[in-house]
Amino acid sequence: MLSTRRLPGLLALTLLVACPADAPLQTVEAPADPGPAIAAARATLEAGDAAAAAQAAWSLVQAHPDRLDAHLVLAGANVLQGRHAEALQSADAALRLDSDSADAHTNRGAALLGLGRPDEALRATEAALERQDDHQGALRNAARIHGEGGRWLAERAALETLARLRVADAEVRLLLARNRANAGDLPGALVAIEGALERAPDNPALHNFAATVLYELDRLEAAMDHAAIALRLAPDRRDSRLVFEAAFYVRVASRLRCLHGPPPWAAEAVTAELLAFESQGVGGVERFRALHASQGQQASVIERVKRVGACD
Numbered sequence: 001m002l003s004t005r006r007l008p009g010l011l012a013l014t015l016l017v018a019c020p021a022d023a024p025l026q027t028v029e030a031p032a033d034p035g036p037a038i039a040a041a042r043a044t045l046e047a048g049d050a051a052a053a054a055q056a057a058w059s060l061v062q063a064h065p066d067r068l069d070a071h072l073v074l075a076g077a078n079v080l081q082g083r084h085a086e087a088l089q090s091a092d093a094a095l096r097l098d099s100d101s102a103d104a105h106t107n108r109g110a111a112l113l114g115l116g117r118p119d120e121a122l123r124a125t126e127a128a129l130e131r132q133d134d135h136q137g138a139l140r141n142a143a144r145i146h147g148e149g150g151r152w153l154a155e156r157a158a159l160e161t162l163a164r165l166r167v168a169d170a171e172v173r174l175l176l177a178r179n180r181a182n183a184g185d186l187p188g189a190l191v192a193i194e195g196a197l198e199r200a201p202d203n204p205a206l207h208n209f210a211a212t213v214l215y216e217l218d219r220l221e222a223a224m225d226h227a228a229i230a231l232r233l234a235p236d237r238r239d240s241r242l243v244f245e246a247a248f249y250v251r252v253a254s255r256l257r258c259l260h261g262p263p264p265w266a267a268e269a270v271t272a273e274l275l276a277f278e279s280q281g282v283g284g285v286e287r288f289r290a291l292h293a294s295q296g297q298q299a300s301v302i303e304r305v306k307r308v309g310a311c312d
Helices: 035-046 050-063 068-081 083-099 102-114 118-131 136-148 154-164 172-180 185-201 204-216 219-232 238-258 267-280 285-295 298-306
Strands: none
Touching: 050 238, 068 083, 068 102, 083 102, 083 267, 102 118, 102 136, 102 204, 118 136, 136 154, 136 172, 154 172, 172 185, 172 204, 172 267, 185 204, 204 219, 204 238, 219 238, 238 267, 267 285, 267 298
């Protein structure tokens, strides 16, 4: 399912980070123009250092409590640190300065979602979109809230709008494919993931999801191909290895069942079938036996083996 995600520029930089309770009090002298310092804090946040951005933004908020942009950076940094109560305080402070700030409403929604208050989070997110219907952070948060609530059409609508704004963003298209799969539309998920791969053919996450969908559709050879590509691109992906081995096991087991009946199968029969997979680096009776022990007794796998029936 979906989760709060950190795509660059999607979370509104309206984050608020509270000063730690044990931080020493200090006098902060306000520079004549805090704009450059606020821009630097925002750049720090965008670079991924939420803690440093929060500290800088907190100091700026103390010195310039009327600066909306400082409150926004602080709120965003706190959301990314998981300090959602502090983020909510900062977002509310920003809204007191500008009740029409789409960024502030977006960060308020993100904070509320982190606090486990999805209904309020959705209202805040909708308030952001009422003020700016192409706000990417609000669209992202709306998609997540609807997805976690199982409202697949609403999630899809938000993601499709986001995809039009972020044409080259492979992750958004992966989310669209997952949306189709979660809604039970595996053929639609496959179309979506194939479209994403046209834009990002070297993305291992896309290939892994393609392999997963293809496995569920009983297209085992294609599933192995995509899983193998994912593993070439990211050799440590355990999920891709699992999909590859699951598809491999079903292919071999279904053929053995058709040709030799139900298990157990003789080592010679297994060896003969494994020869077809040597070019993919798969082989060894012992490895197949291990997969059979770990997967072959699962009811869903047994049914898939029977259903595939690869006797041709």
